[in-house]
Amino acid sequence: MATTTLAKAVNAALRAALEDDPKVVLMGEDIGRLGGVFRVTDGLQKDFGDHRVKDTPLAESGIVGTAIGLALRGYRPVVEIQFDGFVFPAYDQIVTQLAKMRARSGGRIALPVVIRIPYGGGIGAVEHHSESPEALFAHVAGLRVVSPSNAADAYTMLRQAVAGDDPVIYLEPKRRYYDKGEVDPAASPHPLHSARVIRLGRDATVLAYGPTVRTALEAAAVAEEEGTSVEVVDLRSVSPVDFDTVEASVRRTGRLVVVHEAPVFFGTGAEIAAHVTERCFDRLEAPVLRVGGFHMPYPPARTEHAYLPDLDRILDAVERVLAY
Amino acid sequence: MATTTLAKAVNAALRAALEDDPKVVLMGEDIGRLGGVFRVTDGLQKDFGDHRVKDTPLAESGIVGTAIGLALRGYRPVVEIQFDGFVFPAYDQIVTQLAKMRARSGGRIALPVVIRIPYGGGIGAVEHHSESPEALFAHVAGLRVVSPSNAADAYTMLRQAVAGDDPVIYLEPKRRYYDKGEVDPAASPHPLHSARVIRLGRDATVLAYGPTVRTALEAAAVAEEEGTSVEVVDLRSVSPVDFDTVEASVRRTGRLVVVHEAPVFFGTGAEIAAHVTERCFDRLEAPVLRVGGFHMPYPPARTEHAYLPDLDRILDAVERVLAY
Amino acid sequence: MVQLLTPHGERVHHPDYDIEPTPGELREMYRRMALTRRVDAEGVTLQRQGELGLWPSSLGQEAAQVGSGLALRADDHVFPSYRDHGVALARQVDPLHIFRLFRGVSHGGWDPAEKNFHLYTLVIGSQVLHATGYAMGVADDDADSAVVVYFGDGATSQGDVSEAFNFAAVYDAPVVFFCQNNQWAISQGVERQSKVPIHRRAAGFGLHGVRVDGNDVLACLAVTRAAVERARQGREATLVEAFTYRMGAHTTSDDPTRYRQSAELTQWARKDPIARLEKYLLNHGWADADFVAGVGEEGDRLAQHIKESVRTMPDPDLTEFFDLTYAGEHRQVTEEREWFKEYEASFVEGS
């Protein structure tokens, strides 16, 4: 497929899934003729019909609840939630039903439901359109939570999510939708749950996922100019966390900075810091530092540049772990 | 009031709040004639009428959504959610409305809504009746999240929660409802957000809140017999966390074990461990250890004794931080 | 309100919903209702004896449950709530499954596919959306099965239930919404859940709505059968409000004397669903005292079997539960499972 945007890679993955398995169905608000508000499902209803690509009533609980029913019937629904802030009406169905039904059934029932959510800030949007709810799903057993940072991962991780038998919260970094990258559908993929070292370095590890990965790479490049060698890990999966890869990196560098857009307090960085510190206590030269959102509702668009962890905030933290 | 149970202390606090402020109203399923499934609101509808103690339709989102409306009208609603697992239909109203409306209004609107939730396991209940959702609220800015561990705190903390102008998730440790303690309504209370050192010790700090505090104290007593001096901190408030008190204790003992019933992964222990480690890196003799629930839906009642962190699991962790 | 059999056991007729079951069929209805009542009583007893953690009694609702349950084909799919023991028995689901749940050894680990009887659902109203989605799938498959979902009067207040009504209408899903209005949701009378009769909610969403005497097994069978046919053939959804009464406590944890009058019970006792069918059968000579006694003995044997089985149900080991959460591997689960096994083993070694 060569070079394409992250959004188009998602579209290609959905198309391929619809082609490969007649049980795959898409559901969501405005995903049909409109192709979704980000055009991620563009052309799919036209080509696969409105039974396979279902425009739904405006009711997220209804969408996820009926997706569960369709999964029980043998379908593999891929649900689109229009924006991060609108997943909460479905939270009950996700947490008490989707996540728990397999265990409830003694492991008998598979619920292959993928919930795609464009998430994160940086697009100048109004309230509820810039949130990062991953921690609110990762704490809930029974869900997998993943987020690609680039087009190639967007394609392969979505194919894997759809093919797997577990519910997956698939978080799409909306401000990276138009970032381009190589996508090779035939490439043999890394496991869905695996983290990846995407830049080698000696002095400190910066861990990021989804939208902040590019920022982390940019920070590493700047740091290099300043003589600091930063290793970058793309976490890819928030639940489970591939601690083997993360710990191996930290053992090499001795220092870790975790970056995400979600508020730091009770965020992903907390789990990473706690676990890595437990495992690498004697190898850490400095405490794990967290760079992320503040404990406030996501602020109005004209302040988001200051709210979002940017290159400077990452470099500041890298300096602090180095100076420790 | 002298000696009373935790459940009765909550009842007394509600009664006093209803008496002191005509704007206080209670809302919930079965809280009227029945007095709630735990009888916590026993007698209140009889004495204050069904406008002040409102039995509601069976709809948690409706309850919280209308409580918000009542708060906008100048009321101070205290909502009862029947069991922890049934708060999720209201999660959207709590997270996108209750928590955010003050900030949305530029700080103009106060939303003094208290949401009481009997939570946690250990009572041999069926599914959804034994959960500990605190982390799912603590990550959300705009909410306060507190949990008393004893009758005295249950009384004073609820009075403070109702009197304050912020939304409060008030988590009642249901398996401790019948634990007795001294309640003195006239005693000058500790601030709602403060943690408390409830047992002094030298060798390690065990931090707990809500239902696990008693277990932590029991563990400390056993440890003492074995020659280990354990300090116990009752966190009381999960958001905010009173890190001053926690850090001071850790600086004294050099070791920290965090205990809660909620799953460890992405739980409160992660935030405490990450933050304390950042602040006390050089004073920690061992990594912070976490003792809590496993990453699975709360299991059937006849296995919960093995699921819940008990005295042995706490002692095991204390041994491990000491042996480090 | 559709009624075919009065509280006195007299047959009445209805222009839209008449059926003429054979005496054999009538006896089978009686049998399933009586077994339901016996099994339910055993649940209450076993809970009192400490063998179960909880038991929600179906007492008084046997006609609604058995009548509707018997209206279905094997390939129809049922989504029950948590009090629908009579539906389970009508579907020939092994009652021990239900006892496992309320004993606290499982969360309901039966195989829904075996009898097309889904797991009990405790979060009020959730299953109503699952059933609707399942029915959407049936329609997409061009199958002619129907889906029946059970819920209470209280559940109608939940947003999920309204959303399900709407999805069913918008997608022409072959589903029957079977609401047992047993007048109570724990301590709240139905007037706290709806200002108007519940079946009326249907029209506002574009569903058929019908109220049936929920203590009349014939009427429940007839109305459900018609609704199921409408679903099967016309892809049209129906809301059935079965007007019945919860004769027992909400569950064994509940104390209904705090909120309802015994006069109400006396009044509803006169409308008992089993007594009226018994009268009808006896009056017409389609059953005799021997038959009734026989069913009673069968119930006692079943209850005895349940009691013995429940008492000897082994407690599960938590270790088993780690691997039920995910189909694939999950690193945190693996780590915790291994830790737990070692931890448990340390006691055995140490002891």
Place this chain on the structure above:
Amino acid sequence: MVQLLTPHGERVHHPDYDIEPTPGELREMYRRMALTRRVDAEGVTLQRQGELGLWPSSLGQEAAQVGSGLALRADDHVFPSYRDHGVALARQVDPLHIFRLFRGVSHGGWDPAEKNFHLYTLVIGSQVLHATGYAMGVADDDADSAVVVYFGDGATSQGDVSEAFNFAAVYDAPVVFFCQNNQWAISQGVERQSKVPIHRRAAGFGLHGVRVDGNDVLACLAVTRAAVERARQGREATLVEAFTYRMGAHTTSDDPTRYRQSAELTQWARKDPIARLEKYLLNHGWADADFVAGVGEEGDRLAQHIKESVRTMPDPDLTEFFDLTYAGEHRQVTEEREWFKEYEASFVEGS
């Protein structure tokens, strides 16, 4: 469907909802609708010029918004959605508040108490419950105010909206549910939201339901006035379905050519709410070309004021936002605020 003024500007009569506004009142309705349209157009323009992040246009819905808004007393309370600029203007809310929101300098930081006009709500349907709760409070206060809540056809699918209908009925809350059925929820036609006309949903919950021509400002005023009176005096809630049309895109981010036909627009353009009132006024000599031109100029001046104000609105500093989250102190907020201030200061020093 209640109609008092045809698309051709002819007055028709209705047995239940007749009103006879004075020519002065009619001119005022015209004025508010025209100003709404002008302000809305300015929103679209400013967004195109990059001054706003987004603008949801109220084009075509002026009669529904202004007519209903003018039916209220000052002490009545309004809960708007996010497209209700006409209601804001009818309530004399400063339009700049709305522009601040869509510019991204606030999330809507006006004082709801000032004009009894609550904040815009973006999570579809949420405000419908808030309004209902507020109305429950009004009833508890024994006040005779009414509450009006605005939402769209799409919103009716949300569970929250059904729950609100039910709470309002059960608690006899003095609330008017004003649904602007503008035929579209982004790209979804209303048939995707409801199989039957939306006003019919009312009866199933025990509410009054009425459909009104939403492009007829007289009818919207009359129907809302009646509903408000019913709320005020009888503590009865009404669902008003204002049948109207979204003439613009969903928001400036939307491209409606992907999903709807221009023929539909042409057809609805003939039913324009402002044109029909203008015809009515001119035909009866209650207004003349000068009046129309005067309102146009007033609109231009208002738009000019808005443009200048928006362009010079200062960007806020994130520092201000730390203290908006809680009324009391919150340790994490304090810590983060202090860190942020120091961090920001370090740049100033460094530069």
